[in-house]
Amino acid sequence: MATIRKRGNLQWEARIRKRGYPTTCKTFDTKAEAEQWAKETEATMGKGQYVSAKEAEAYTLAECLDRFEEEYLPRLKDPRREIYRIDRLKRRTIAHRIMATIRSKDIADFRREREAEGVSPNTIRLDLALLSRLFNYARSDWGMESLTNPVALASKPKLPTGRTRRLEPGEEERLLAACAPEFALIVRFALATAMRRGEIVGLRWEDVDIMASRVRLNDTKNKESRTVPLSREAKDVLQGLPRHLSGRVFPFCPDHLSAKMGDACRAAGLNDLHFHDLRHEATSRFFEHTDLDVMEIKAITGHKTLQMLARYTHLRTANLAARLDGAKRGEVRRK
Incomplete structure (x- = not known):
């Protein structure tokens, strides 16, 4: 009563x-x-339908972000970026709001604030993704069943079209000439294998079989292990490397590779070229310079869907025109 x-x-x-x-x-x-x-x-x-809102009404977003960082983030392979994101979110006005009072309008206001600050759509999308995971986790693990996920209802920023940057004639030579010797080997290896930045720096000698022309990747972005075949170019790179005490093939951290790529591009006078673009370039070359079919290429690159593979493939018009004139795949080489 x-x-x-x-x-x-x-x-x-x-x-x-x-x-x-x-x-x-x-x-x-x-x-x-x-x-x-x-x-x-x-x-x-x-009716037996009551769900207590006590927990959701007791804590602010900032307090829940702290708890989320303590409980959930240690499960991630590399939580550093998410820790930084949480630290930035806790400084926002919305962080002082009680969880149960946050609505989709508040999320939309937060998005508009970030857009007015000139933040990129992808950064805003990642902020919203973290908040969405937090609300879902609070419902499932913290007894806040009364919560709805306001991020799910709020509109998201429109993402720009995917990058299509490829190496133009002469740019690969200029890039390699501007690289320090050890980084030039990494660039060559990335172009030969289409491996991700994290996969390259995480590769260990125990997972390399040069005689069998393959490497085994156990720690990938989509958490599915795969075997990558090694071309002659990739094996030449590996055979010329010294062994490091850590057991890693390339003893660098991911951000270090990006920084070195930026330095090399500036020295070579190359504009708007990122390390991840090498994966786009390598994937496109598989289609242009080999007779591998699409499923074989998908197995090498590790894309989960053909749609994702298509986003990484940017074929040159000259090669397509040659194919229309009867050339076979692998016969038309980049000049």
Whole structure:
């Protein structure tokens, strides 16, 4: 049975005690609001549909972000970027809001704030993805079943079209000439294998079989291990490498590769070329310079779907024109 009582001069408290449920109370500005809430809550209890909002109404977004960082992020392979993202989110005005009060409009306002600051659509998308995971985790693991995920209802920023940057004639030679010797080997290896940056720096000698022309990748982005065949170029790179005490083939961190790529591109006078573009280039070359079929290429690159593989493939018009004139795949080489 609900009890309605006045608290001070401005508020009314509704308190419900019902067998099988924890004591539930909530404060309102008017008696009518308190009575309406009590009536609706007792009705849902009677139907067995009541879900307590106590947990969701007890914590702010910032407090939940702290708990999320402590409990969830250690499961990730590399949580550093997410830790940084959480630290930035806790500085926003929305972080001081109680979880149960955050609505899709608040998420949309946050998105608009970030857009006005000139933040890229992809960065905003990653912020929203983290918040979405937090709300879902709070519902599933923290007893906040009453929460809805406001991120799911809010519109997302429109992402730009995928990158199509490829190495133009002469750019590969200029890039390699500008690279330090050890980094030039990594660039050559990336172009020969289409491996991701993290896969390259995570590769260990115990997973390399030069005689069998293959490497085994056990730690990939999509968490599915795969075997990558090694071309002559890839084997030439590996055979010329010294062994490192760590057991890693390329003893660098991912961000170090990106920094070295930026330095080399500036020295070579190459504009808008990133390390990840080497994976696009290598994948496109598989289609242009070999007779591998699409499923074989998908197995090498590790793309989960053909749609994702298509996003990484940017074929040159000259090669397509030659194919129209009867040339076979692998016969037309990049000049």
